[in-house]
Amino acid sequence: MSKIKVKYCGLTTLDDVQSASEAQVDAIGLVFVEKSPRYIKPENAVDLSRAAKLSGIKVVALFADHPVSMVKRVIAAIEPDVLQFHGNESVEYCEQFKMAYWKAVPMLETCDYQTFINQYPNAQAFLLDAYGGNQTGGSGQSFNWFQFPQAISSKLILAGGIHIDNVVAAVAATGAQFIDTSSGIESKPGVKSKAKMLALMTKIKTINSSKNNK
Helix, strand or coil: CCCCEEEEECCCCHHHHHHHHHHCCCEEEEECCCCCCCECCHHHHHHHHHHHHHCCCEEEEEECCCCHHHHHHHHHHHCCCEEEECCCCCHHHHHCCCCCEEEEEECCCCCCHHHHHHCCCCCCEEEEECCECCECCCCCCCCCCCCCCCCCHHHEEECCCCCCCCHHHHHHHHCCCEEEECHHHEEECCEECHHHHHHHHHHHHHHHHHHHCC
8 A cells, every 4th residue: 555645735934844854744835825824935935945855855836826927936946846736727827837736626616626637637636625716725624525536546635624633534535645734734824833743744654554554
């Protein structure tokens, strides 16, 4: 059985990256959406990206309907491994950067997520998140979980309100192979908790261990 991968999103300090490294996460997300409490300026993200990469952690840069020039500025500054698009970006928009990208799926807005993801045939992965309508990501809200289709489950990332008290149920309900969390590892919006970061990964490792023992 493959182990569940984990991305911690919305990191804003070097201490956050150090905690993510100690937790042994697979990826971190840096948010360049100015209205987010987790927003980080590109120039302030340079050191975080470098530190993450030195720890062997993948760096994901998150955007939502940004001007092309801003995305290019961030790419030049931090050299992310992946771009994550969390708005209404078209497939043409997403692919113009010639980089690996993830597309967020607004699960509060669409029931037919498979038709949605078919619009982005070259996306590396899809983030199923609890946003859409008037709700943005990072709210701590979850959507109605369902079992991911086996044929595409390796490309689906479960997000939206994942925390230590529901992660076991979330994985059991969806079969998710990749978990993304932001508010679930915070002491308050935008402020990461090292204790929660370490505790959630301990729970994930327990799930992985039980999977391997079956």
